[in-house]
Amino acid sequence: MSDSLDCEACSLTPLDLYERLAAQGDKVRLLKTEKASKDETDEAVKLLLALKTDYKKLTGQEYKAGSPPTDVTLVTNNGPAATEEEYDFVDPWTVQTSNAKGVDYDKLIVKFLSMKLESKLSFLVYEFTKQVTNVLLYMALFFRDVHQILDAYENKKSFYLYTGRGPSSEAMHVGHLIPFIFTKWLQDVFDIPLVVQLTDDEKYLWKDITPEEAYKYAIENTKDIIACGFDMSKTFIFSDLDYMGASPGFYRNVVKVQKHVTFNQVKGIFGFTDSDCIGKISFPAIQAAPSFSSSFPQIFNGRKDIPCLIPCAIDQDPYFRMTRDVAPRIGYSKPALLHSTFFPALQGAQTKMSASDPNSSIFLTDTMKQIKTKINKHAFSGGKDTIEDHRKYGGNCDVDVSFMYLTFFLEDDEKLEQIKQDYTSGALLTGELKKILIETLQPLIAAHQERRKQVTEETVKQFMTPRKLAFEF
Amino acid sequence: MSDSLDCEACSLTPLDLYERLAAQGDKVRLLKTEKASKDETDEAVKLLLALKTDYKKLTGQEYKAGSPPTDVTLVTNNGPAATEEEYDFVDPWTVQTSNAKGVDYDKLIVKFLSMKLESKLSFLVYEFTKQVTNVLLYMALFFRDVHQILDAYENKKSFYLYTGRGPSSEAMHVGHLIPFIFTKWLQDVFDIPLVVQLTDDEKYLWKDITPEEAYKYAIENTKDIIACGFDMSKTFIFSDLDYMGASPGFYRNVVKVQKHVTFNQVKGIFGFTDSDCIGKISFPAIQAAPSFSSSFPQIFNGRKDIPCLIPCAIDQDPYFRMTRDVAPRIGYSKPALLHSTFFPALQGAQTKMSASDPNSSIFLTDTMKQIKTKINKHAFSGGKDTIEDHRKYGGNCDVDVSFMYLTFFLEDDEKLEQIKQDYTSGALLTGELKKILIETLQPLIAAHQERRKQVTEETVKQFMTPRKLAFEF
Numbered sequence: 001m002s003d004s005l006d007c008e009a010c011s012l013t014p015l016d017l018y019e020r021l022a023a024q025g026d027k028v029r030l031l032k033t034e035k036a037s038k039d040e041t042d043e044a045v046k047l048l049l050a051l052k053t054d055y056k057k058l059t060g061q062e063y064k065a066g067s068p069p070t071d072v073t074l075v076t077n078n079g080p081a082a083t084e085e086e087y088d089f090v091d092p093w094t095v096q097t098s099n100a101k102g103v104d105y106d107k108l109i110v111k112f113l114s115m116k117l118e119s120k121l122s123f124l125v126y127e128f129t130k131q132v133t134n135v136l137l138y139m140a141l142f143f144r145d146v147h148q149i150l151d152a153y154e155n156k157k158s159f160y161l162y163t164g165r166g167p168s169s170e171a172m173h174v175g176h177l178i179p180f181i182f183t184k185w186l187q188d189v190f191d192i193p194l195v196v197q198l199t200d201d202e203k204y205l206w207k208d209i210t211p212e213e214a215y216k217y218a219i220e221n222t223k224d225i226i227a228c229g230f231d232m233s234k235t236f237i238f239s240d241l242d243y244m245g246a247s248p249g250f251y252r253n254v255v256k257v258q259k260h261v262t263f264n265q266v267k268g269i270f271g272f273t274d275s276d277c278i279g280k281i282s283f284p285a286i287q288a289a290p291s292f293s294s295s296f297p298q299i300f301n302g303r304k305d306i307p308c309l310i311p312c313a314i315d316q317d318p319y320f321r322m323t324r325d326v327a328p329r330i331g332y333s334k335p336a337l338l339h340s341t342f343f344p345a346l347q348g349a350q351t352k353m354s355a356s357d358p359n360s361s362i363f364l365t366d367t368m369k370q371i372k373t374k375i376n377k378h379a380f381s382g383g384k385d386t387i388e389d390h391r392k393y394g395g396n397c398d399v400d401v402s403f404m405y406l407t408f409f410l411e412d413d414e415k416l417e418q419i420k421q422d423y424t425s426g427a428l429l430t431g432e433l434k435k436i437l438i439e440t441l442q443p444l445i446a447a448h449q450e451r452r453k454q455v456t457e458e459t460v461k462q463f464m465t466p467r468k469l470a471f472e473f
Numbered sequence: 474m475s476d477s478l479d480c481e482a483c484s485l486t487p488l489d490l491y492e493r494l495a496a497q498g499d500k501v502r503l504l505k506t507e508k509a510s511k512d513e514t515d516e517a518v519k520l521l522l523a524l525k526t527d528y529k530k531l532t533g534q535e536y537k538a539g540s541p542p543t544d545v546t547l548v549t550n551n552g553p554a555a556t557e558e559e560y561d562f563v564d565p566w567t568v569q570t571s572n573a574k575g576v577d578y579d580k581l582i583v584k585f586l587s588m589k590l591e592s593k594l595s596f597l598v599y600e601f602t603k604q605v606t607n608v609l610l611y612m613a614l615f616f617r618d619v620h621q622i623l624d625a626y627e628n629k630k631s632f633y634l635y636t637g638r639g640p641s642s643e644a645m646h647v648g649h650l651i652p653f654i655f656t657k658w659l660q661d662v663f664d665i666p667l668v669v670q671l672t673d674d675e676k677y678l679w680k681d682i683t684p685e686e687a688y689k690y691a692i693e694n695t696k697d698i699i700a701c702g703f704d705m706s707k708t709f710i711f712s713d714l715d716y717m718g719a720s721p722g723f724y725r726n727v728v729k730v731q732k733h734v735t736f737n738q739v740k741g742i743f744g745f746t747d748s749d750c751i752g753k754i755s756f757p758a759i760q761a762a763p764s765f766s767s768s769f770p771q772i773f774n775g776r777k778d779i780p781c782l783i784p785c786a787i788d789q790d791p792y793f794r795m796t797r798d799v800a801p802r803i804g805y806s807k808p809a810l811l812h813s814t815f816f817p818a819l820q821g822a823q824t825k826m827s828a829s830d831p832n833s834s835i836f837l838t839d840t841m842k843q844i845k846t847k848i849n850k851h852a853f854s855g856g857k858d859t860i861e862d863h864r865k866y867g868g869n870c871d872v873d874v875s876f877m878y879l880t881f882f883l884e885d886d887e888k889l890e891q892i893k894q895d896y897t898s899g900a901l902l903t904g905e906l907k908k909i910l911i912e913t914l915q916p917l918i919a920a921h922q923e924r925r926k927q928v929t930e931e932t933v934k935q936f937m938t939p940r941k942l943a944f945e946f
Binding site (some may be wrong): 286 | 621674677678684713715717718719721722723724725729731732733734735736737739740745746747748749750751752754756757758934
């Protein structure tokens with residue numbers, strides 16, 4: 001990225017630039033906190049000043065932290081660029097890339113303005129948690145506004161976690177587990193409440209299913225989420241179809257968000273058109289509302305000021321950019337975000353995982369034999385065509401799906417690094433790499449299946465009952 | 474109206490024409506039921522056949538009762554026609570006319586496709602209720618699909634009433650009472666449950682007020698509504714902000730409607746633009762949902778098939794045309810409607826009543842002295858400039874606001890007719906006419922104020938608690 005953004009050439013809106021500036025301001029603060037080298041700090045400050053100049057050029061206003069530009073439209077044009085050889089398309093419903101290595105996150109960062117969790121910043125997270133693990137390094141590449149969460153933590157104030165799932169079918173695959181494994185890790189580390197939203201209303205609006213079917217999927221998915229091991233005394237899982245009708249606090253926040261977002265804005269952010277139903281158009285407010293603690297009066301005793309940290313896949317960012325734009329205008333703090341990367345399909349990062357294609361992923365209901373067969377038969381390989389060539393030239397970890405899966409599920413960093421070296425050198429053959437993945441996934445999924453069996457209807461009901469959680473604020 | 478509609482020239486959409494056809498079919502059925510003259514019946518049948526021809530021409534499909542045309546957009550263009558000398562503009566937020574006689578209901582009928590409650594049809598309502606009174610004749614000029622309600626009544630099946638109020642301020646004027654007096658009359662005659670929706674969410678979305686203010690207005694307005702004398706054991710009054718968060722049945726119906734209405738449709742019906750907030754855009758579904766009995770499981774024991782009759786001012790019709798379009802597509806019956814006419818401002822039918830202008834109407838909080846002064850000073854007169862001219866030429870009841878008010882509030886038809894004759898002939902002077910109105914309104918409002926004083930917070934709470942009503946279905 002050049003030091004200054006050529007705003008006339010680029011498609012940044014005033015709000016994009018404002019957010020970019022806010023992020024750069026955070027970065028400079030962080031560099032100073034961690035006493036980074038003078039050169040590095042100077043460079044960051046230089047970019048900050050350049051951005052401020054651009055901002056004034058674009059908006060006619062001086063940049064002021066905490067005051068977003070007025071009368072601006074939120075716009076992200078993230079559609080496929082037909083003229084480019086490679087393209088990524090990412091929105092909350094579609095993740096597509098033409099690149100076997102997967103989505104280009106560096107480009108996505110620029111588009112979504114998330115901040116990369118570089119090693120120098122993970123230092124702070126280390127300070128924060130005293131527990132840097134590969135979970136964080138591999139799963140959460142980006143974050144936004146974690147500063148306020150750090151502040152809360154430093155001042156021994158609490159915060160809460162919010163994540164979600166769109167229950168589009170009963171079948172969840174291993175990729176769906178990633179945000180939940182990560183969220184559970186955060187809950188364990190910080191010992192804080194968690195709310196999990198099941199957007200059964202969204203799935204009813206988007207898909208050709210009845211509300212009853214969507215609700216049934218929500219319940220079935222809840223069992224898989226519970227099986228991830230969340231602490232019942234600190235976790236509230238809710239279906240929108242149920243909870244909207246069970247909490248005036250939630251609906252009040254939904255309406256507040258709905259009042260402060262125009263059709264123009266959701267058109268820009270989500271690509272809605274005039275032919276879309278009004279349910280889709282207003283839905284983003286329903287995903288936004290759980291970011292505010294007053295949506296859960298039973299948990300937070302009616303307090304409106306408990307900060308929220310949202311671990312989620314990066315494709316959900318458009319919802320939360322909208323949320324972060326609205327928050328200060330309705331008197332709330334912006335939620336902080338930790339974005340996890342996408343989980344690739346077995347056939348490769350440029351193909352789509354689909355619940356209707358059982359071979360596109362490993363499902364949580366697969367037998368041990370199915371796991372083995374699918375990986376051996378369908379996992380895209382970065383190896384060479386013959387053993388001779390593989391030994392001679394080595395394999396390519398960047399496009400090898402088995403290796404990508406291991407980066408998510410193998411907890412031992414050193415072992416992972418060794419695998420990478422061996423596969424790249426040709427010492428490790430594709431069949432051997434696949435065997436490691438099979439032996440990693442099989443016990444993990446077997447254990448999940450065992451825990452899911454233990455989840456009774458009564459347990460589901462308890463998790464899904466609006467109630468006080470075991471936490472004092 | 475000519476026998477056949479020139480569809481290329483007129484702005485009727487396929488759906489408008491479909492509804493017109495359905496209404497005409499109802500009319501033919503009614504004429505046959507009441508054994509009307511052969512000529513009259515033949516004429517109605519002739520129009521029905523002409524409409525069917527038009528329908529086929531416009532849609533390429535044969536008209537089939539109960540099957541609305543597919544792929545059509547709901548459009549009503551009811552805006553001011555700048556080239557015409559006189560214009561009416563009617564939507565749920567604005568009623569404007571350049572005509573001192575008030576809105577031209579005959580034109581509005583064509584636009585809104587409501588059916589005029591002519592004397593021959595009121596015969597059926599008489600049969601229905603055995604109680605034709607001036608209330609019905611003056612207040613409810615139009616109806617839609619009352620056929621299903623007549624069917625239910627004939628088969629000794631029940632139905633329920635649904636009306637509402639937008640709580641835009643604490644101050645209600647006498648005009649606001651009209652739909653409620655009419656609704657109470659219907660409840661008394663039919664002995665059925667009533668639900669009253671207070672759209673505090675709508676007022677928050679449309680006006681510059683907080684949700685707390687809108688909710689407060691809802692509570693204050695509820696007191697005035699209760700003071701109309703509704704039977705607590707059969708009446709449920711609810712604020713949207715509260716009830717949405719208290720009933721999963723209600724939200725499920727809201728989402729169902731939201732899935733089946735596009736932005737294009739609400740743009741056509743309500744004139745929304747891309748700059749409107751997504752709350753406004755999705756709100757119509759919230760006004761639609763109470764038309765379906767499953768929105769009130771506590772009242773109807775979860776039954777989805779109890780027919781609904783909606784008495785309301787005709788400007789609310791756009792909401793219910795949308796509702797009637799959606800109903801069959803989500804498996805529900807269309808609500809029936811009884812439209813009351815607008816209540817004019819003191820300054821004349823072509824001016825606007827406004828809560829911010831205390832002289833534009835008689836408010837329910839006015840003192841007896843204020844009522845007298847306002848009528849004497851501000852009620853637009855149809856009399857002549859001098860007593861001599863008035864005696865000679867007579868007054869004009871069509872534009873005299875005092876006379877218009879009496880048509881709403883004077884229960885004695887014969888006396889009203891006598892007043893009309895005397896004022897038109899010049900025998901009755903303007904001052905005398907105003908005195909009659911003052912003497913009619915003062916005791917009515919004094920009694921209302923007395924009843925409102927009796928309404929305690931506890932009574933409000935009881936009316937607004939979701940509960941079983943004293944009725945068996």
